[in-house]
Amino acid sequence: MSDQDKKFKRLFLFTGLGLVGIFILIQLIPVSRENPAVTQEFQWNSAETEALAREACFDCHSNETVWPWYSYVAPVSWRIAGHVNDGRRRLNFSEWDQPNEDADEIIKAITSGEMPLRDYLLMHPEARLTEEGTQALVDGLEQTLANDPPVERQGRPPRRD
Numbered sequence: 484m485s486d487q488d489k490k491f492k493r494l495f496l497f498t499g500l501g502l503v504g505i506f507i508l509i510q511l512i513p514v515s516r517e518n519p520a521v522t523q524e525f526q527w528n529s530a531e532t533e534a535l536a537r538e539a540c541f542d543c544h545s546n547e548t549v550w551p552w553y554s555y556v557a558p559v560s561w562r563i564a565g566h567v568n569d570g571r572r573r574l575n576f577s578e579w580d581q582p583n584e585d586a587d588e589i590i591k592a593i594t595s596g597e598m599p600l601r602d603y604l605l606m607h608p609e610a611r612l613t614e615e616g617t618q619a620l621v622d623g624l625e626q627t628l629a630n631d632p633p634v635e636r637q638g639r640p641p642r643r644d
């Protein structure tokens with residue numbers, strides 16, 4: 484083996500070890516995977532609507548997230564925890580006593596195909612809604628929202644749109 488080859492071999496080895504080291508170190512960065520207490524459940528119009536929402540939305544829009552094994556492995560864990568935090572902040576079916584201001588966008592989010600998130604469907608093919616599933620979820624959510632509208636934020640006039 485020439486000196487040049489030896490140098491390359493060493494460079495490869497150290498780069499590899501460096502990457503493994505970085506991978507191990509990033510595992511030490513804390514990631515919050517909490518499921519806070521359910522404060523008030525959404526009053527579902529039917530068990531079917533609830534089942535559809537549980538399958539397609541609950542991992543990011545409730546306090547009943549099922550955290551898969553890969554949500555414990557950085558850097559994937561950062562992305563998943565970020566989605567759950569952002570998702571809960573906008574719409575949380577487990578905290579219906581809090582203002583869920585994005586609730587008026589639920590139907591659009593589903594019919595536009597924006598929700599459930601594409602990333603999520605890669606790992607959860609069972610959450611992909613069929614055409615009938617989409618229709619049933621939309622109809623059910625419309626009825627549920629009419630019966631159990633989100634509370635208004637204090638100190639602001641009710642929205643009229």
Ligand code: HEC
Nearest residue numbers: 539540543566569570573574585588589592598599600603
């Ligand atoms: C993998 C996590 C995940 C799943 C599953 C998911 N969402 Fe979301 N959702 C998010 C995130 C993250 C946001 C905020 C950022 C964004 O809009 O992309 C969001 C935003 C929303 C919003 C706020 C308006 C908007 O478009 O930003 C609504 C409404 C919504 N989601 C409804 C749903 C419904 C209904 C389902 C189930 C059919 C669902 N989501 C499934 C993560 C998710």
